[in-house]
Amino acid sequence: MKYCLIIALLALCSDNNFAQQPAHAQKEDFSDDWAALSKYKNENAALPAPAVGEKRVVFLGSSIFEFWKQKDPKYFSSHPYIDRGISGQISPQLLIRFRQDVIDLKPAAVIILAGSNDISNDKGHVTNEGIMDHIKSMSELARLHNIKVILCKYLPVYEYPWNKSIKPAEKIVDLNNMIATYAKENNFTVLDYWTPLVNQRKGQKKELTIDGVHPNLAGYKIMQEVTEKAIDQALEKRK
Template identity: 60%
Template sequence: MKFKLILFLSLIVNVACSQNNNAQTSTTLPAKEDFKDDWANLSKYQKENTALGEPKQGEKRVVFLGSSVFEFWKQKDPGYFAGKAYVDRGIAGQISPQLLLRFRADVIDIKAKAVIILAGSNDIAANTGHITNERIMDNIKSMVELAKANQIKVILCAYLPIIDYPWRKGLEPADKIIALNKLIRAYATQEKLVLLDYFTPFVNEVNGQKEELTVDGVHPNLKGYKIMEAITDQAIAKALK
């Protein structure tokens, strides 16, 4: 009987120790964050936005809001952004509703004075059957309305020409981009917004990009970005005057 009691008490102690060890393990292992709910990738620039802090006196921040053309820009020519109040907030692959969702965090909350909106190409490239130029324009218009409500100057972009997407061949996007640019131009005129024409300097005779200005028919090379820089500076000066 005494032996059974000792064995029983020993089992209780072992179970208690095991549970305690499991509890310690569960509290010491860091929980892995799940970002599936962050469809617009708001977390990408969260730390950088915080580090920016409040604008200095006289600082006029200009946000470049777009996808890969903007994100790759600071990689190809970081010197263009150095020493300026230019804030690159491009995220490769993003479509216009994602830019709209990011607008508060990546434009309004960092106290931008102006925003350059380059949107639409990835919507067209997705080709899910649900994307139309009218829906792209709805998202652009919503961003413009948010900017105006927060006294932020808007620069709208006529998108670069694209004859084909290397990763989604056969979509024939050239005419769709031309049609979208026509809508963007008309809306910019209607709302008295600055239009930044990236299409004209890049377009070749078949409505694609000039070979000497691009790496893949979609994204500019350094020479292409240099051309964009000159006309972008002009548009910013016009918007902020």
């Protein structure tokens, strides 16, 4: 009887200890966060307001901008520049993120690089006019909040390694022409990434890219030069 009581007590203690063990936390499901608002949410919350006289600039785009900070972090850390690129994003996702990742950060200017992922993921429904609608909406939001607008002529792409059925070169040329025309009509600054990187077949120069789409460090150094000129030009413009 004595041994039975001891065994019962041990079993009870074991059950209590098991019950007190924390259950494994389930991994948070972000499948409802189509625009990846969660990616920079914490960084944005920790970011202080711009200092007096600070000319903060937000870089809004996809992998071109996200990889830039990875390859040349000093460029961003040595300037009041905020990189808000998310690899793979299309223009409507950038538009959804615009308030959180641009307006709320109170920049002096925003650089908008959009369109290539829309084209590379096209299943027959993407048009340059549709891409421009999203670019126009972002530009109008920026202007409403006194943020200088810098619109990028997209980098040249002859072929996407992950989707060789798409022939993007001419479509990017046409999109860039539309961006330049819209910018001129609205007194926005044009940042031309296409011209200094392009080769004879309207793709990127081999020595400046890792895959025909994304620049290498040498390519980013060239982009840095034209970016600085565009930022200076934009910040000098009257409201």
